[in-house]
Amino acid sequence: MQDVDRRDFLKLAGVAGVTFTAGLFAGRPVSAQAADFHFVQFSDTHWGYSGAANPDAEHTLEKAVATVNGLAQQPDFIVFTGDLTHTTDDAKERRARMKRFREIVSALRVKDVRFMPGEHDASLDKGEAFKEFFGATHYTFDHKGVHFIALDNVSDPAAKLGDEQLAWLAADLKQRKPDDQIIVLTHRPLFDLKPDWDWTTADGAKAIELLMPYSNVVVLYGHIHQENHHMTGHIAHHAAKSLIFPLPAPGSQPKRTPLPYDAAMPGLGTRDVTVAQKVSLVELPVTKS
């Protein structure tokens, strides 16, 4: 199915929200034999959160799982770009939240699921509990000719990738051809979106510098609880909505406090990502009650 056809189908099915239609890879010819496929990105589910910003917090994740399970064209795989759980100082409670989160998402029809940590999961114990439940915090995988790189910019509480991970990234990229299709997954933005709101990665510029020689790179991330689209040179960065509460647009209000709760949850959702010669995004609001 062509990506445009899939977007039309999702709209007809009453599932799709706003479609981001721009070609997100640089659009240059690629030598890799990238097949048409799609996957779904969940982000910032914050299981365990309790508060006025989302009185429905106990059910929102389950609704999102049902929404994605209702897609007629099931994705090839699913990625979670961090903050699976809401943070707690209690290590036992942290594990209980991860356990319950894992139980909920085990209902996904698609069983190829990749997890990444956010600072709420990993910054208080340097990723120890996350690794127990979900495995490595940074890794790569390949799917139908596209190379995926999951970066961990949260296990260090100072929001650093660190020299060791950057060296690992450099070594991985050396194995790539300049026009390979590469999708980078992170939790925090790699660029300085709004440093005074902590929307940055301390050494993210070093990662971007390593990625710059590659002509077809897209970065998908979370953390900021809203859509955001930004270019650093030819590299596109796309933030995803959360499944707990939306945050204000960068700099739109004095503090980064959650937006007021709206029972229709227009600011929450997941995202369908279609990959062909370019990448297309379709936002999937939470629709299942």
Place this chain on the structure above:
Amino acid sequence: MYRRTMVALLIGSAVGGAVRLRAAEQPVEIKISAKKFEYHPDKVTVKVGQPVILVLTSEDRIHDFKMPDFGIRTDIVPGQETRVSLTPDKVGTFSFHCDVFCGDGHEDMEGTLVVEA
């Protein structure tokens, strides 16, 4: 008379300049303590051009003091003073926040530096 007035003016100017220079060189110490999830005080007011030393301490765990508008980022470690020199060169209100994730409430750990003319 004219000569005496000029000398007096020159002396006055020199003395005044020296006073202003001493004032500009004398840094003001401002103590800020950090704990989950607040700074105390969380609002600090200074004069533009006035050298300041921020004396930062933590009451519980490692926090951080980050003020991007002035390129400041430093950890605050319990049991020791962290001193940061700053001479604000612009008027305005500038935010600072904790840059080391410290728990549920970390996102609210912030304050403001007000620089007056």
